[in-house]
Every structure is written in structure tokens, then in C-alpha cells.
Amino acid sequence: MRRLYACLLTLFLAVPAFADNTTSPVKPVTIVHAGALVDVVNGKVLKDQMIQIEGERIAKVTSWAPGAMPEGATLIDWSGLTVMPGLMDMHTHLADSGQSANVLAPLEFTAAESVLQGVKHARQTLRAGFTTVRDVGAWRAFNDVALRDAINSGIIEGPRMAVVGAYITVPGGAGDVTGQAFDVEIPKDLHFGVVRSASEVRERVRTLIQHGATFIKTLATGAVLTSGTHVGAQELSEEEIHAAVTEAANYNVYVTSHAHGAKGIKAAVRAGVRSIEHGSLIDDEGIALMKKHGTWLVADIYNGDYIDAVGRADGWGDEILAKNEATTERQREGFRKAHAAGVRIAYGTDSGVYPHGDNGKQFVYMVRYGMSEMEAIQSATLSPAQLLGWEADVGSIEAGKFADMVAVKGDPLKDISLLEHIDAVMKGGRIIKSEKHGTATGGADQ
Numbered sequence: 001m002r003r004l005y006a007c008l009l010t011l012f013l014a015v016p017a018f019a020d021n022t023t024s025p026v027k028p029v030t031i032v033h034a035g036a037l038v039d040v041v042n043g044k045v046l047k048d049q050m051i052q053i054e055g056e057r058i059a060k061v062t063s064w065a066p067g068a069m070p071e072g073a074t075l076i077d078w079s080g081l082t083v084m085p086g087l088m089d090m091h092t093h094l095a096d097s098g099q100s101a102n103v104l105a106p107l108e109f110t111a112a113e114s115v116l117q118g119v120k121h122a123r124q125t126l127r128a129g130f131t132t133v134r135d136v137g138a139w140r141a142f143n144d145v146a147l148r149d150a151i152n153s154g155i156i157e158g159p160r161m162a163v164v165g166a167y168i169t170v171p172g173g174a175g176d177v178t179g180q181a182f183d184v185e186i187p188k189d190l191h192f193g194v195v196r197s198a199s200e201v202r203e204r205v206r207t208l209i210q211h212g213a214t215f216i217k218t219l220a221t222g223a224v225l226t227s228g229t230h231v232g233a234q235e236l237s238e239e240e241i242h243a244a245v246t247e248a249a250n251y252n253v254y255v256t257s258h259a260h261g262a263k264g265i266k267a268a269v270r271a272g273v274r275s276i277e278h279g280s281l282i283d284d285e286g287i288a289l290m291k292k293h294g295t296w297l298v299a300d301i302y303n304g305d306y307i308d309a310v311g312r313a314d315g316w317g318d319e320i321l322a323k324n325e326a327t328t329e330r331q332r333e334g335f336r337k338a339h340a341a342g343v344r345i346a347y348g349t350d351s352g353v354y355p356h357g358d359n360g361k362q363f364v365y366m367v368r369y370g371m372s373e374m375e376a377i378q379s380a381t382l383s384p385a386q387l388l389g390w391e392a393d394v395g396s397i398e399a400g401k402f403a404d405m406v407a408v409k410g411d412p413l414k415d416i417s418l419l420e421h422i423d424a425v426m427k428g429g430r431i432i433k434s435e436k437h438g439t440a441t442g443g444a445d446q
Contacts, residue, residue, distance in 0.1 A: 137217050218268070
């Protein structure tokens with residue numbers, strides 16, 4: 001009897017403890033005092049703002065009122081800085097070794113070695129202020145998926161990632177490994193996305209999505225950096241691109257298309273892609289078509305200068321340098337015309353061709369070729385969120401969204417080059433990088 005009583009007492013005492021454990025944990029509260037806050041939704045700058053963060057997300061944004069700070073909240077003093085939403089780059093290659101003079105460089109590293117290099121690239125990108133990226137393909141299939149999953153699991157530090165898994169391209173086309181002798185066998189994961197028909201496109205799209213891709217990338221034309229391809233030549237047919245679009249739509253997934261040549265751009269837009277990458281040789285008809293269909297343009301207009309300078313110094317092939325020279329200024333003029341025509345533009349740099357972490361260097365070029373400073377900032381915050389379909393979570397500093405923020409000394413609306421060197425970075429309410437910011441524990445009477 002005594003033993004039964006002891007067991008019942010133990011069970012009785014255990015019930016409240018179990019009930020307490022089911023209660024949601026109290027989320028830590030952080031207050032950011034922003035000296036200036038860039039409101040990208042309304043296109044204006046707000047002075048002296050209080051951003052209240054609960055856990056990973058923003059709870060509210062109000063005018064600075066120290067007496068309104070919750071008891072026990074942590075204060076981050078960015079009162080001397082301009083605060084903006086975390087920046088977003090829609091054309092990156094984090095899980096790769098990077099471009100070099102050797103066209104067969106992808107064969108020098110195993111898949112494991114490549115993705116481990118991606119760990120460094122992800123950290124560099126995040127610390128440059130880019131808290132969200134689209135990774136538009138790695139040489140080794142699904143390296144980008146592995147990198148994304150490691151970041152999401154908290155194993156490594158990096159930005160939020162949307163990933164494609166692998167390029168969809170034609171044999172010997174853009175994004176394929178080319179330049180080797182005809183009898184050299186290329187590992188399967190280096191040409192996983194190579195297709196020969198619309199039916200193969202559909203099969204490949206399904207496989208990519210099943211293994212973690214969040215969007216699909218097709219390569220409609222040749223590429224500057226793929227040996228033996230011609231940038232103006234269409235490679236995937238409109239039928240094949242349309243097959244990718246319709247198959248992906250079954251899974252509520254969109255398709256983007258690498259396209260330099262005017263013919264390939266127009267075929268991809270008619271096929272229903274969500275965005276055009278590069279758009280170097282776009283013509284007036286293509287611009288009008290993109291405007292009509294609401295297709296996004298992601299143009300890497302900084303990249304050409306880097307390729308020319310470093311490519312010549314490091315001995316990149318004459319073919320690459322000639323293609324780069326033929327596209328750089330035409331791409332910039334097309335960008336200017338597309339912006340003037342009202343084509344939707346999202347920030348994308350082709351990081352991995354140039355060193356990761358230098359993503360901010362394109363802002364100056366976007367202003368030089370037609371955008372206002374506010375438009376350039378919106379192209380890297382609000383616009384990418386819309387392109388991704390992630391507006392509920394990222395892209396602006398508003399209640400309910402992730403607390404992804406960056407801060408700089410000075411006014412980027414007067415000097416956009418300030419965004420090349422970000423002073424402070426926060427992702428999901430956690431400080432990633434901060435130079436000389438203050439923290440304190442606040443209370444209602446502070």
C-alpha cells in the first residue's frame with residue numbers, strides 16, 4: 001500500500017511539471033535604436049526609430065521612446081547608423097570553387113571539397129550584408145542544396161538560400177563542362193542537368209524538386225564563361241523551356257532562365273519564366289515583352305569590369321575575354337533601357353565569378369546606369385522578396401518579418417558606395433557582425 005501511495009504521489013507531482021514544459025518558451029526581446037531607418041516600402045527614410053524584435057522576428061516598429069522598452073530587453077544601439085533590411089542577391093554561386101583561367105577547374109575538386117569551399121563563401125556573403133540569396137547553380141549537382149540545409153540547421157553560418165540543384169542545359173551548352181578531350185568521362189553530378197528533349201526536361205525538373213530544389217534554372221543561350229558556346233545563340237528551345245515551366249508549376253515552383261542573346265531571351269519570356277538572368281543582348285522587342293509579361297530582369301552589370309581586369313591579369317582565355325567585351329556595355333545599355341521602360345529589376349551579381357563578399361560593388365553601377373539610390377536599395381530588398389515570393393518573411397523592416405537587417409555609417413542615399421562595406425549585420429534577430437555598436441539591458445524606466 002505504501003509503495004502504491006508513493007507511485008501515485010510521484011505521478012501527481014509530475015503532472016504540473018509536464019504541463020509547464022508544454023508552455024511556449026518566452027522569446028527574448030531585443031530593441032534596436034536606429035538613427036535612420038530606410039523604409040523601402042514607402043521609399044523614404046525615417047529618423048530615430050525603435051525596432052522591437054521578439055525571437056527571430058520583428059514585433060513592431062515605432063518612433064524611439066526609451067521609456068517604452070520592455071523590462072529586461074536587450075538594447076542594440078545603432079543610433080549613429082543608417083539601418084536597412086538585409087540585402088539580397090538573386091544571382092550567386094556559393095557552392096563552387098569559382099572562375100579561373102582553367103576551363104576544366106571543376107574537375108580539380110571533389111564534390112565534398114567544393115561544398116566545403118561553399119561554407120566559406122556563405123559566411124563571406126552573409127558578413128557582407130546579404131542575408132538572403134538565390135544560388136543559381138553549382139558545378140556539382142545538389143551542392144547548393146547541401147549548403148542551404150546546413151545553414152538552415154544551424155551547422156554553419158550563411159544567408160537564407162533559394163537553390164536550383166543543377167543547371168538544365170543542352171549537351172555542350174552553357175553550364176556544361178566543356179573543353180576536355182572527347183574521350184574523357186565527366187562525373188555524373190557535373191552534367192546532371194544536361195537534357196536532350198522536352199520529356200527529359202520534365203523528368204529532370206521532377207528529380208531536382210524531389211531532391212530539394214526550390215526553383216529551376218534553364219540555360220536558354222550560350223554563356224560568356226563556358227568554352228565553345230556563343231552568347232547570342234539559343235540553345236534550349238522554347239518548347240523545352242516551356243516544358244520546364246509547366247512541369248515546375250505542378251509543384252508550385254517557378255523557373256528562371258540564363259539568357260544573353262535576344263532570341264533566347266524572348267523565347268524564355270514567351271515560355272513563361274519568372275526571371276531572365278544577364279539579359280546582355282536584349283533588344284527593344286525583348287524589353288517590351290518582359291514588361292508585358294511582368295518578367296524580372298537580373299543583370300550582373302558590375303561583373304564585366306571584373307572579368308576584363310582580372311581575366312587579362314590572370315590569363316583567362318581569349319574566347320572568354322572577347323565574349324565579355326562584346327556583352328558588357330551592351331548589357332548595361334539594355335539595363336538602362338529596361339529600367340526606363342519599367343521592367344521589374346532585382347539585384348543579382350554572379351558572385352563566384354568575382355570574389356564572394358564583394359556583392360555590394362554593383363550598387364554604384366545600378367545608379368550609374370539609371371536607378372536612383374532608393375531604387376537600387378529596393379532592387380536588393382523589396383524586389384527580390386517579391387521575385388522569390390517570400391514577401392511575408394523578408395525584404396523590409398516590418399512587423400512579422402524576420403529581423404534581417406544591416407547598418408552603415410553615413411547616408412547610402414547620398415553615397416551608395418557605402419553599401420560596399422557594411423558595418424553591422426543581423427540575421428533572424430542575431431548579431432552576425434557589428435563594428436562598435438552598443439548593447440545594454442533595458443527596462444520600462446530607461
